[in-house]
Amino acid sequence: MIDFKKVRKAYPNGTVALHDVTLHVDDGEFVFIVGHSGAGKTTLMKLLLREEKASSGRLMVNEFNLSRMSNFKVPYYRRQLGVVFQDFRLFQNKTVYENVAFAMRVIGTSPRMIKKRVPAILNTVNLLDKIHNFPRELSGGEQQRVALARALANNPKIIIADEPTGNIDPKMSLEIMNLLLKINKLGKTVIVVTHEKSLVDYYQQRVVTLKDGEIIEDRVGGMFEE
Amino acid sequence: MKHYSLTYFIGQSFKGLWRNGVMSFASITVLMSCLIVLGGFSLLVYNIDVNLEKLGLLNEISVFLELDLEEEEIVSIENQLKSIPDVTKVIRTTNEEGLEQVENSMNLDVSEILDDYNPLSEKFTVYYSDNPQNVSYEINQIEGVRKVYDRLDLAMQLESFKNGIIIVFIWFLAILLIVSLFVIINTIKLAVYSRRHEITVMRYVGATGWFITLPFVFEGIIIGIISSVLGFFIEWYAYTYIEKMVTTQMKMINVIMFDDIKLFVFIGFVGIGILTGIIGSCLSLSKYLKS
Numbered sequence A: 001m002i003d004f005k006k007v008r009k010a011y012p013n014g015t016v017a018l019h020d021v022t023l024h025v026d027d028g029e030f031v032f033i034v035g036h037s038g039a040g041k042t043t044l045m046k047l048l049l050r051e052e053k054a055s056s057g058r059l060m061v062n063e064f065n066l067s068r069m070s071n072f073k074v075p076y077y078r079r080q081l082g083v084v085f086q087d088f089r090l091f092q093n094k095t096v097y098e099n100v101a102f103a104m105r106v107i108g109t110s111p112r113m114i115k116k117r118v119p120a121i122l123n124t125v126n127l128l129d130k131i132h133n134f135p136r137e138l139s140g141g142e143q144q145r146v147a148l149a150r151a152l153a154n155n156p157k158i159i160i161a162d163e164p165t166g167n168i169d170p171k172m173s174l175e176i177m178n179l180l181l182k183i184n185k186l187g188k189t190v191i192v193v194t195h196e197k198s199l200v201d202y203y204q205q206r207v208v209t210l211k212d213g214e215i216i217e218d219r220v221g222g223m224f225e226e
Numbered sequence B: 001m002k003h004y005s006l007t008y009f010i011g012q013s014f015k016g017l018w019r020n021g022v023m024s025f026a027s028i029t030v031l032m033s034c035l036i037v038l039g040g041f042s043l044l045v046y047n048i049d050v051n052l053e054k055l056g057l058l059n060e061i062s063v064f065l066e067l068d069l070e071e072e073e074i075v076s077i078e079n080q081l082k083s084i085p086d087v088t089k090v091i092r093t094t095n096e097e098g099l100e101q102v103e104n105s106m107n108l109d110v111s112e113i114l115d116d117y118n119p120l121s122e123k124f125t126v127y128y129s130d131n132p133q134n135v136s137y138e139i140n141q142i143e144g145v146r147k148v149y150d151r152l153d154l155a156m157q158l159e160s161f162k163n164g165i166i167i168v169f170i171w172f173l174a175i176l177l178i179v180s181l182f183v184i185i186n187t188i189k190l191a192v193y194s195r196r197h198e199i200t201v202m203r204y205v206g207a208t209g210w211f212i213t214l215p216f217v218f219e220g221i222i223i224g225i226i227s228s229v230l231g232f233f234i235e236w237y238a239y240t241y242i243e244k245m246v247t248t249q250m251k252m253i254n255v256i257m258f259d260d261i262k263l264f265v266f267i268g269f270v271g272i273g274i275l276t277g278i279i280g281s282c283l284s285l286s287k288y289l290k291s
């Protein structure tokens, strides 16, 4: 459960990126967040990741109250989230296997568990055959699937993707979107930020439209209006 | 901490040291030099102290009495000596014991030559804790005291020489430790910088601040250990070399054997080395430890 209640975000330089945003997302939902550049989509993601704090209002994610959470709890909160970025952020000097294993190792998962789980996750994203390849040997779409596998590594409840198809060609984009839907069907809440109209229109899911830091539309099966 | 995490940390630390080889080398060299100089000074001061004590120059006054005193007068003087403020101990050497000491040191039978006549006076050795001038003055006031041998001038000269060395030593220590810290801080900062992408990902997947920072703290500790162990062996070699030179050329000076203080020096080196490493890395990581 994600619940924004009148959340406002002003950056230190005075820019108000979000004005009193109220938004509720239930467990297991699939939501597109759309809007023009500068609308506040990334800011929304950063608040969810607790990379930034809301200036006012209340933001709840499951049992965590992000406005009140102390810093030392943040890592434990983040384990409930899996993040995917436009630029993949993979380690070029690590294999696919190692990239995924890394996410598990740094939260203290045992080597035995890692060995068991990594191939299973790579199977979910259809990359088992590339397990020992390095990122540079993969296409953009495949690299994004590795990033997705890494986001899934610690079995999060929520997947957050900020422009996941921004750097890959349209055909591969469909593949990534299909995977995100598949993951959603497996019971995870999925939030996808994008400004690719064709994708949003194609999938007919819930669409939240942001403009100048405000939600101007929130419809299931909504159409992306330019 | 789970053992596989520990293995991971140590592995990461060595990787980091290797990746920034030049900086790691600089850190180790500087910290090691710092420890060697520090150790050298400490050992010098310690040797001076031991030699002063051996010479009986410190906190000790010899008191010689008039020749023709009765036993009860001698006992009375002893009591008066004991009652002087700051006097901690009074030891009596009878003239017979004195003669024996002379005989032993000259290795001949003096009493035969002297025909049982003893020209030595009774002697007291007075130990004090403070105020040597005052103690010396008080002793001189006692009736029956013939001569007070306090060697105060020499003792005080050596004391001030030692204090001078200690002041120079403290300055050196402060400067060298600051330089070492500075170099270690920069080494760790560079290590953090070269792993900034990893750190970003670690934060997103929910690694704790400790998990992110511990490999760097270990890196500091490893720098500390390597520097101090290398420094210890160099110090050992240099000290033994100087010790041999001094003992053959200046026989009156008593140089402590390195073997006697080895453990102490080793613990000191490793302790300071590790502490500097930890402080250095924590200072450069404080930002990351917060969140």
Ligand SMILES: Nc1ncnc2c1ncn2[C@@H]1O[C@H](COP(=O)(O)OP(=O)(O)O)[C@@H](O)[C@H]1O
Pocket (backbone or CB within 6 Å): A011, A012, A013, A015, A016, A017, A035, A036, A037, A038, A039, A040, A041, A042, A043, A044
């Ligand atoms: N760190 C920041 N400091 C100041 N202003 C920022 C910062 N990040 C974003 N902004 C501003 O906030 C607004 C929303 O930005 P962002 O959330 O990145 O929008 P989007 O992702 O929809 O393009 C923009 O006007 C942007 O310039």
Ligand SMILES: [Mg+2]
Pocket (backbone or CB within 6 Å): A041, A042
């Ligand atoms: Mg953005």
